[in-house]
Amino acid sequence: MATEERRKEILETLKNAVxxxxxxxxxxxxxxxxxxxxxxxxxxxxxxVSGMEEVGRLFEAQEYFVPELLMCADALYVGLDILKPHVxxxxxxxxxxxxxxxxxxxxxxxxxxxxxxxxxxxxxxVYDLGKDVPLDKFVExxxxxxxxxxxxxxxxxxxxxxxxxxxxxxxxxxxDVKIMIGGAPVSQDIAEKWGAxxxxxxxxxxxxxxxxxxxxxxxxxxxxxxxKGS
Amino acid sequence: xxxxxxxxxxxxLKLFAGEKIDRPPCFSGMGNVTTEGLKKFGYKFAAVHSDxxxxxxxxxxxYKLFGFECGVVPFDLCVEAEALGCAVxxxxxVEDILYPTIKTKLVNSEDEMDIAIPSGLTERGRVPLMRExxxxxxxxxxxxxxxxxxxLGPFTLAGQVMELNTLLKLSFKKPDKxxxxxxxxxxxxxxxxxxxxxAGADYIxxxxxxxxxxxxxxxxxxxLILPYLQKIFSKLELNTVLHxxxxxxxxxxxxxxxxxxxxxxxxxNDVAETRKKIGDSALLFGNYDPYNVLVSGTTDQxxxxxxxxxxxxVSAVWPGCDIWPTVPPANFNAMMDEVKQxxx
Ligand code: B12
Numbered sequence: 001m002a003t004e005e006r007r008k009e010i011l012e013t014l015k016n017a018v019x020x021x022x023x024x025x026x027x028x029x030x031x032x033x034x035x036x037x038x039x040x041x042x043x044x045x046x047x048x049v050s051g052m053e054e055v056g057r058l059f060e061a062q063e064y065f066v067p068e069l070l071m072c073a074d075a076l077y078v079g080l081d082i083l084k085p086h087v088x089x090x091x092x093x094x095x096x097x098x099x100x101x102x103x104x105x106x107x108x109x110x111x112x113x114x115x116x117x118x119x120x121x122x123x124x125x126v127y128d129l130g131k132d133v134p135l136d137k138f139v140e141x142x143x144x145x146x147x148x149x150x151x152x153x154x155x156x157x158x159x160x161x162x163x164x165x166x167x168x169x170x171x172x173x174x175x176d177v178k179i180m181i182g183g184a185p186v187s188q189d190i191a192e193k194w195g196a197x198x199x200x201x202x203x204x205x206x207x208x209x210x211x212x213x214x215x216x217x218x219x220x221x222x223x224x225x226x227x228k229g230s
Numbered sequence: 231x232x233x234x235x236x237x238x239x240x241x242x243l244k245l246f247a248g249e250k251i252d253r254p255p256c257f258s259g260m261g262n263v264t265t266e267g268l269k270k271f272g273y274k275f276a277a278v279h280s281d282x283x284x285x286x287x288x289x290x291x292x293y294k295l296f297g298f299e300c301g302v303v304p305f306d307l308c309v310e311a312e313a314l315g316c317a318v319x320x321x322x323x324v325e326d327i328l329y330p331t332i333k334t335k336l337v338n339s340e341d342e343m344d345i346a347i348p349s350g351l352t353e354r355g356r357v358p359l360m361r362e363x364x365x366x367x368x369x370x371x372x373x374x375x376x377x378x379x380x381x382l383g384p385f386t387l388a389g390q391v392m393e394l395n396t397l398l399k400l401s402f403k404k405p406d407k408x409x410x411x412x413x414x415x416x417x418x419x420x421x422x423x424x425x426x427x428x429a430g431a432d433y434i435x436x437x438x439x440x441x442x443x444x445x446x447x448x449x450x451x452x453x454l455i456l457p458y459l460q461k462i463f464s465k466l467e468l469n470t471v472l473h474x475x476x477x478x479x480x481x482x483x484x485x486x487x488x489x490x491x492x493x494x495x496x497x498x499n500d501v502a503e504t505r506k507k508i509g510d511s512a513l514l515f516g517n518y519d520p521y522n523v524l525v526s527g528t529t530d531q532x533x534x535x536x537x538x539x540x541x542x543x544v545s546a547v548w549p550g551c552d553i554w555p556t557v558p559p560a561n562f563n564a565m566m567d568e569v570k571q572x573x574x
Contacts, residue, residue, distance in 0.1 A: 065447040067398040074399070105321060105328035110445060113395065132319075132331055157521050157554065158327045185521065 002036040010038060011047040014079060018051030019058075021071035023078045030082040040086035044123075048079045052121045056204055066110055073117045080120070096148035096214040099141045101129030102183075103162040108155030111183060111203075115151065118207040135162050139169045142177060148214050151206070152196075154183040164194045171195060176220075178213045182206060238299035239432075242376045245513065245545060246433065246469040246491055255546045256569040257300035259378050259435025259471045259494065259515075262553035264562070265327070267291030275555065276322045279306055279330055282359045286366035292553070293375050296562040301367045302378040304360060305552070306330035307437070310382055310422055311390040312355035315348065327555050337392035340400065343411050345391075347418045352425045364429040376432040381419050383438025383472075384412040384458045385446075391415075394440070401446070405454050416458040420465045433469035435494065436462060439551075442476030444498075451481050456488060463489035471515060475551050479503060486512055496550025497523075505543035515548035518565075525554045529564040536568040 002010065010033050017025035026048070033043040055072040058064040064072075100116050102109045109131040119126050127145055129137055142150050150170060154160040163181050170177050180198035181191050191199030197213055200206040235252065236244070242255045268275060271287050278284045285303050292298040308318045308330045315336050321328040337343055348354060352361075360379065368377045382390065388397050388411055401408045423434050440446075441455045463470055472490035474481070475498070482504045485493040492513030495504065501517050508514065516539065518524060523535045539547055547569050 062443075065443075065450070066445045067402040067450070068447075070395055070399050071402060105324070105331070107331045110394070156329070157525070158329070161326070 002033075002038050006036065007038060007042070010036070011043065011050070014043060014047030015051035015054070017079070018048055018072050018075045019054050021068065021075050023075045026075040026079040027082065030079040034082070034086055040083040041088070044080065044083050044087065048076050048083075049121050052076050052117075056118075060202075060204075066114075069114065069117075073120075076117075076121065096210070097125035097127070097145060098149040098151055098210065099127045099129065099138060099145060099147045100151040100153070101133040101138060102131040102153045102155075103138075103159050103166065104132055104134050105162065106154050106156055106159035107131050108183070109153070111155065112151075112153035115153065115182065115203045115206050118203045119151075119210070122207055122211070124210075135166050135169070138166045139173055142170060143173060147177075148217060149178045149180060149210055151210075152179070152181045154181075154186065157185045160185050160190070163196070167194050167196055176217065178210075178217055180206065180210060180213070237373075238297075238375045239373070242299060242546075243432065243469075248511070253572050254540055254544060254569060255299045256548075256566055257298060257376070257378075257546060258302060258549050258553060259300075259380055259433065259473060260302065260437065260549065260552045261305035261380075262292045262298060262300075262302055262549075263288045263305050263555055264292055264295070264553065264557055265555045266295055266557075266559055268555070270295070274325070275327045276320050276324060279304065279320050280356070280359070282362035282366060285359070285363040286370060289363070289367050290371045293371050296559070297566050298375075298553075298562070300376050300378050301371050302380065302435075303363045303367060304356070304379070307382055307386075308332055308390065309356050309360060310387050310419060311336070313348075313351055313357050313422065314345075314354075314391055314418060316391055332390050335392055337411075340396065340404075340407070343392070343400075343407060345411070345414065347414055347421075351418060351421050357422060357425060361425060361429040364426060364431055368430040372430065377430055378433050378435065379423075379426040379431045380435040380437055380473075381423050381426075383436050383441065383455070384415040384419060384462070385455050386438050386440035387415050387419065388412060389440045398445070401450060401454055405450075409454060409457075412454070412458040413461070416461045420462055423462070423466055427466070427468045431468060433471060434466065435471040435473050436490065437473045439473070439475045442474050443478060443480055444476035448480040448484070452484050456484050459488040459490070473515075483507055492545065494548055498550075501539065501542040501544060513545045514543065515546045516544050517542075517550055518547070520549040520551050520557075521554045524549070524561055524565065525557050527561065529560050532561045532564045533568045536565050537572070540569070540572050 013029045102112045152163045178197045181196045188199050198209045241251050244251050278288045289301045289303045312318050317333040319333045320330045470490045471492045471494050472488050473494035475496040478495045478499045494515040495517050497519040518535050
């Protein structure tokens with residue numbers, strides 16, 4: 001078992017590995033954490049993810065730009081790949097699952113990739129459909145994976161309208177699904193008008209909203225179960 | 231001087247030549263096809279990209295309907311990548327307006343970046359079609375307004391021929407490798423741009439939106455992007471504009487250093503500040519929001535925004551991106567009227 005001092009040292013190194021997009025260090029110290037008997041969950045959340053949170057701040061402060069963000073994410077994924085198999089199911093606290101993609105006719109996927117990254121970081125199961133995704137594909141993938149959430153991204157006013165169709169189709173097939181939309185032309189107003197459950201102007205808020213939505217979804221399910229039981 | 235003292239064409243050419251003009255012209259170097267124009271001919275948006283006559287008609291219609299002071303082709307950003315060997319999707323099955331996109335990339339991994347520019351580039355893809363469209367458009371309206379065309383910048387083109395995520399990361403990790411690719415793409419762009427010039431284009435806009443400060447740092451812009459833009463502009467003889475949308479205040483001076491005759495920015499740029507930085511004589515085009523103002527604003531908002539652009543010091547009233555096809559005629563007319571009434 002690593003001493004408290006050693007634990008802090010490893011966590012700090014993992015955090016910095018992500019911030020400094022150092023994939024080698026992320027790999028080496030993730031393995032070291034396991035070898036020295038550290039809790040994988042601890043290494044993920046207090047090491048890697050804490051680094052990614054700092055990266056998010058640097059991005060918002062315009063000290064980091066998209067390339068830096070992508071490289072930090074790579075370092076994060078290297079660490080996650082090593083640590084994830086060792087997370088005890090119990091404390092994984094699975095946050096939920098999400099289908100995400102940029103709608104048909106739209107190749108702008110930089111923003112979508114950042115949102116996706118946030119979900120990865122928070123321990124979501126993410127099904128990324130990519131960009132220019134045929135509208136039916138969202139419904140199909142949701143029905144296949146039974147995801148808690150579907151996230152749609154559009155960067156153009158013309159492709160944005162495709163979201164309405166996806167929302168209608170999804171809700172018709174599964175009224176319980178939570179849908180979140182985003183991208184530069186999208187607004188809270190539009191989200192409400194089209195019946196989406198959430199909208200967010202950036203990736204950090206997107207994640208917060210998603211977590212809230214999913215916990216309310218889970219609560220609803222539990223209440224329904226309890227009623228059935230009594 | 232009354233408005234008919236010079237034709238819109240003369241006004242723009244004088245502007246590029248640095249001569250005095252009565253008011254800023256109202257034109258663009260990017261696509262400006264409108265649904266009204268398409269309706270006039272009964273053309274489907276998906277069809278105009280692959281037919282020279284339809285493309286030329288659609289491009290000329292914005293001048294004919296609204297008096298917009300130019301004609302510009304093409305409407306999509308895929309011509310150069312297609313000539314290099316990428317496949318394009320024009321969404322011919324869709325009735326709505328969807329802009330063409332690249333279907334298959336040319337470079338699928340870091341190892342494939344050492345591409346060769348195919349010989350006979352000017353006969354590949356839609357380059358011949360572009361040549362014909364420029365000629366037709368010029369014949370149609372070229373006596374009254376300027377004929378323009380646009381190409382991508384090398385970095386944005388690189389993002390079309392290879393996966394953008396990979397490109398972005400490599401621009402940091404292996405700038406030399408990216409630089410080599412940009413150099414080759416710059417050569418290809420020079421060949422294509424010269425072909426447009428030969429076909430009769432009066433000016434060409436190089437669109438390097440992939441290098442906006444929303445995505446890339448000003449430092450990387452200066453060290454990695456700028457040299458290849460400089461290469462392009464040093465080789466072109468016609469009038470040139472460098473356009474970048476999104477955040478550009480920190481790179482405006484570099485943009486001017488590229489050697490382009492004029493720089494073009496969008497609504498995210500604080501134009502008054504940029505004007506101060508670059509001085510009075512530099513040509514700065516911009517910067518109204520083509521969607522949130524021209525399409526969804528009221529006519530009053532349109533007038534207010536256009537006046538603001540001119541007061542802030544733009545040399546030409548010019549959109550932040552392509553004119554959005556669904557622009558309401560009343561808004562288009564309000565914009566033109568506001569510019570025509572303006573006197574410095
Ligand atoms: C880079 C870029 C391109 C690249 C895209 C490369 C790629 N793989 O993504 C290329 C060159 C290919 C391109 C092409 C075109 N583009 Co473009 N492009 C841009 C540009 C410069 C940057 C976009 C960007 O990545 N921003 C950075 C990211 C980080 O921000 P973001 O996407 O907004 O994402 C954040 C939030 O919106 C949010 N978010 C995003 N998605 C989601 C989803 C959910 C669920 C949630 C909750 C939140 C969320 O979180 C993100 C992170 O904080 C913008 C202008 C600008 N500066 O915004 C124009 C812009 C988007 N493009 C535009 C246009 C018109 C085009 C073209 C049609 C041009 C043409 N004539 O062909 C083509 C489109 C082709 C097609 N059919 O898709 C217009 C759209 C206008 C409109 N209102 O519809 C813009 C706004 C330019 C402008 N000034 O008008 N473009």
